[in-house]
Amino acid sequence: MIVLTIAGLTLREAFRRKVVWALLILTVVLLALSGWGFSRLIGLDTELGTLTSGEARLVASMLINLIMFGFSLIAAIGTAFLAGPTLAGEVESGQALALLARPVRRSSVLLGKWLGLLTFGCGYVVLAGLAQLLVVRGVVGYWPPSPAGGLALLAAETIVLLSLALLLSSVISPMASGIVAVGLFGATWVAGVVGGIGGALGNEGVERVGSVSRMLLPTDGLWRGAMNAFQDPSALIQMGPEGGFPFLSDAAPTPAYLAWAAVWVAVVLGLTALSFQRRDV
């Protein structure tokens, strides 16, 4: 009950603070621009001649990943900067005083916030991602092999990042928690690209950078899984295995990796609860 009340409050904050409306406008603009861009792909004159509709679909499948990365970035930054103020900000401003003096467990408050942020972040990536897929289907006629799985993995990536942002916001200042969370998200993505280059060059040491970073923060691993779900399988055959190209992925995540991501989220949430429980407000 308390969990749902707090989750509702968190969502209401996102609406009332016009976060949702700002994102909606931004997303509609992005969708319109991408629709226009995809429509230009067909019949595009290149140095190699005009793109056929088949080639256009191949390019579209890669561009989808680029745009989806944009959406996941928006969701990541959005949830990270929402999660920051939600714990640390409320403690700093004094809003938490009256709230936590009620007969509520801090873990319930935390879980409620997490649930609210999760609904917001996942709702955003799923809806914006689905809209993007429909735009591409309408314009180029491309439909990814596993749209639901891809969107679910994008949502999972958002959950990982918002859990991290919540943990950080329970120990450091709101602004710092947002910056650190987004910074770590970017660093893991870069480490993944570096690992991909290492793999292409056959350098095991460099390749391990990507593997280790994917374990430490599962955002990049989940993102690669999402890309794999969105891309045209023929793209890999055409382009060769990954080859350092950051917007193609050679494999779906293993069930073991997905289980690790779930454990990672649970552990981070547990640590956040422990830290929040002990915090003086």
Next chain:
Amino acid sequence: MTSADADTVARVTSSTTAGALAELPPSPAVWCSGLRKRYGRRTAVDDVSFSVARGEVLGLLGPNGAGKTSVIKMLLGLVRPDAGEVLLLGRRSTDPRSRAAVGYLPELFRYQPWLTAAEVLDLHVKLAGADVGASERRECLARVGLAQRTGDRVGGFSKGMQQRLGLAVALVARPQLVVLDEPTSALDPVGRVDVRDLVLELKARGVAVLLNSHLIGEVERVCDRVVILDEGRVAASGTLAELLGQREVRLHLADVDARAEERMRAAGSLARSGDWFTVALASEDDGVTVPDLVRDLVALGVRVHAVEPVRISLEERLLAVLRHEVPGHQEPGHEEPAGEEARHVTELARSRMSTASPSTGPTSASEEDT
């Protein structure tokens, strides 16, 4: 013993136990013992113990940094004490249910700026798990002077209005204990009077109030008892009568001999400054001590030029305690008999304080804050 006998015994035992429980006085609204809190190397609260009986208004006084807000936050589970125990309305404060019937106005009052005043109240009613109807919530907002602003966003409220909203939040879930931390810091004089009336109204309804305020006049008017904190410790505590009650009488006399001095000593402890004599009297005014003393002095041939009653204000008392001019004063038996633990609190406090001789000084108006 047959099973019927066993049933009878069980019934009798159970009814006796229930009866005994019903006869016990209710647990205090607040009971805390040995609270300690350190922030880094600074000790903010050091061995603080006190209790607030049901329906009692307790004032928490002390200078800035005395640890008043830290104590309040420890009572409400907002700050973890390094040591000590807290019971709220009979439950350990580590149990969130102990706060089910507690209303709290924090010193730093901030409410969700994107919500309306009515929505903030709705939220707190839900969190408290209370069954408070819409009309009662509206009445609550009207009681603090926000009847016209129920649908307005809190973000547009002035500080004073936010504090009024905070009062409504503290009162909305039918509390049995209300903790008010500097409730008038942002209020105008009218608002302060409103708060005073509100506290008196709560007291009349049997709701216990813990009031932390710098406005001594406010405390003096509404509180039954006062705890004075200084440097994180209880410097003094007691009922207002105990803290202020020791009356004195100053006499300007001539031709005083040993017999006259002896007579004055019989009335109370005596201090002399030239022709002025100050006699400390018992706190209860029996109506005859002073007239009899004057009659006897006259009979002994003393010339009486002036007789002035002296009563110190809480402000003077507080300043005297904080300046260590007099030790804190506590009369035995002032604590509510709320059980063994409460008596323990009394003993703890008593062991640190000794009954003091009263300070002297002319009557002065207490701080006019309203």
